[in-house]
Amino acid sequence: MKQKLFINGEWLEGKEFADLFSPYSEEKIAEIPQATEAQVQAAIDAAYENRGVMANLTAYERAEILEKLLDLLTENRLKAAEIISLESAKPLKFSLGEVDRTIETYKFAAEEAKRLHGEMIPMDAARTGANRLAYTLREPIGVVAAITPFNFPLNLVAHKIGPAIAAGNTVVLKPASQTPLSAIFIAELLEQAGLPKGALNLITGSGRLVGDQLVTSDQVSMVTFTGSPEVGIGIRNKAGLKKVALELGSNAGLIIDDGANFEKVIPKCVTGAFSNQGQVCISVQRIYVHENLFESFKVKFKAATEKLVLGDPMNEATDVSTLIAKKEVERAKEWIDEAVAGGGKVVVGGEVENHILQPTILTDVAADLKVSCQEVFAPIVIVNPIKSVDEGIAAINDSKYGLQAGIFTNDIETAMHASRKLEVGGVMINDIPTYRVDQMPYGGVKQSGNAREGLKYTIEEMTEMKLVVWNQE
Numbered sequence: 001m002k003q004k005l006f007i008n009g010e011w012l013e014g015k016e017f018a019d020l021f022s023p024y025s026e027e028k029i030a031e032i033p034q035a036t037e038a039q040v041q042a043a044i045d046a047a048y049e050n051r052g053v054m055a056n057l058t059a060y061e062r063a064e065i066l067e068k069l070l071d072l073l074t075e076n077r078l079k080a081a082e083i084i085s086l087e088s089a090k091p092l093k094f095s096l097g098e099v100d101r102t103i104e105t106y107k108f109a110a111e112e113a114k115r116l117h118g119e120m121i122p123m124d125a126a127r128t129g130a131n132r133l134a135y136t137l138r139e140p141i142g143v144v145a146a147i148t149p150f151n152f153p154l155n156l157v158a159h160k161i162g163p164a165i166a167a168g169n170t171v172v173l174k175p176a177s178q179t180p181l182s183a184i185f186i187a188e189l190l191e192q193a194g195l196p197k198g199a200l201n202l203i204t205g206s207g208r209l210v211g212d213q214l215v216t217s218d219q220v221s222m223v224t225f226t227g228s229p230e231v232g233i234g235i236r237n238k239a240g241l242k243k244v245a246l247e248l249g250s251n252a253g254l255i256i257d258d259g260a261n262f263e264k265v266i267p268k269c270v271t272g273a274f275s276n277q278g279q280v281c282i283s284v285q286r287i288y289v290h291e292n293l294f295e296s297f298k299v300k301f302k303a304a305t306e307k308l309v310l311g312d313p314m315n316e317a318t319d320v321s322t323l324i325a326k327k328e329v330e331r332a333k334e335w336i337d338e339a340v341a342g343g344g345k346v347v348v349g350g351e352v353e354n355h356i357l358q359p360t361i362l363t364d365v366a367a368d369l370k371v372s373c374q375e376v377f378a379p380i381v382i383v384n385p386i387k388s389v390d391e392g393i394a395a396i397n398d399s400k401y402g403l404q405a406g407i408f409t410n411d412i413e414t415a416m417h418a419s420r421k422l423e424v425g426g427v428m429i430n431d432i433p434t435y436r437v438d439q440m441p442y443g444g445v446k447q448s449g450n451a452r453e454g455l456k457y458t459i460e461e462m463t464e465m466k467l468v469v470w471n472q473e
């Protein structure tokens with residue numbers, strides 16, 4: 001029950017603990033050590049002192065550790081999914097999906113470890129470049145501080161640890177306070193997989209305290225953060241010259257053009273809006289439907305949403321469970337009430353049932369209300385009619401966020417036009433904005449972030465380019 005910190009290859013006792021409760025059953029599930037300042041410093045020192053050990057591993061050795069990790073995770077698939085569901089209330093079917101994606105993420109990391117290379121530079125293309133042989137090397141950046149959110153506690157840790165190991169870095173990992181158990185489980189598996197001591201250090205405790213110490217340390221070369229824009233911007237402001245990669249929130253939008261195939265679109269919208277209770281950074285939050293389809297879309301989307309099963313996340317039949325914390329249920333309900341007071345209409349849901357917020361569809365919601373312009377991070381989606389695709393594009397772009405967007409259309413010119421005009425990091429044609437596989441470049445513009453994840457792209461961020469020039473005169 002009492003968990004430990006993992007520092008310099010050893011599991012260390014905590015001094016103070018915080019109780020961890022299951023969001024659904026509200027039962028106490030663990031006691032989590034709250035790392036002291038000295039323990040955080042010990043974790044940073046361990047990562048700093050072992051940089052050379054990791055940097056000296058060959059690509060073969062780094063890939064081998066990651067391959068062993070993914071074998072161990074495959075053997076422990078159900079156990080890992082149960083941990084996710086227990087600590088985060090993610091319904092088990094989605095937790096199993098997250099474990100499968102995580103296995104793939106580590107697989108891509110292992111493969112990318114073997115593809116890490118520089119390039120030849122044609123020096124003699126310059127007037128004074130004759131007789132020079134030049135090439136770049138990609139060297140590990142050093143200590144990576146990884147700070148992760150609660151909503152994908154296994155796979156978003158993998159998006160940081162996987163590329164960091166593949167690139168030959170050391171890591172200090174600070175998982176979200178509500179979901180430390182998935183991270184602890186991965187640290188145990190990595191130890192079994194033969195990761196050198198000090199290469200991964202896991203510290204738990206309040207983000208504000210532990211996080212600050214990591215972000216301001218001179219021994220840390222890069223901070224990689226996934227979480228809310230408020231915290232991300234705060235980190236960026238404190239980090240000084242170190243590299244800071246931010247993967248932040250959004251209020252993802254989807255356009256449905258006239259003539260789109262409903263049979264395909266509806267089930268995707270249900271998954272995109274309500275899986276993991278809408279606590280997905282690319283959850284479908286705003287749907288703009290061509291006015292010719294609007295009424296029938298609304299009826300069919302409502303009918304499909306009403307079929308969702310609410311309940312215990314440990315039950316495989318459950319589609320929707322409780323949000324990560326009671327105060328989040330209250331906040332989301334207040335946002336629904338604000339939308340209704342502002343003229344919005346509830347198509348389905350809108351109420352709290354045994355502390356689970358019902359999957360909620362709203363319509364006629366004005367653009368300046370919170371459920372539209374803020375990140376809702378709850379099972380709430382708004383559906384508004386549009387006269388043209390351009391009206392939908394303008395509505396999606398009228399946001400401080402820009403992570404991913406989607407459009408369903410049968411017209412190739414319209415698809416091409418939307419892909420150019422949408423101000424986001426990724427455009428999904430004939431798919432929902434929630435679509436992601438783990439090797440693709442993923443990240444946002446505006447307040448959605450400043451980096452791209454996806455193994456190859458993260459590894460680029462986690463390495464320094466060194467130029468070597470040989471004078472052969």
Ligand code: NAP
Pocket residue numbers: 147148149150151152156174175176177178205206207208209210211212215226227228229231232234235247248249250280281282375377403443448449
């Ligand atoms: P959060 O509250 O920002 O927390 C994220 C992490 O930051 C946690 O580990 C947290 O620790 C830590 N933290 C809190 N305050 C800190 C500080 N002052 N300095 C350093 N670290 C600090 O986010 P969340 O509620 O866990 O996650 C939801 C957010 O993540 C949403 O906005 C979502 O869109 C975003 N997200 C983005 C992506 C993406 O790839 N773009 C993916 C998933 C989620 P504590 O838990 O101890 O507070």
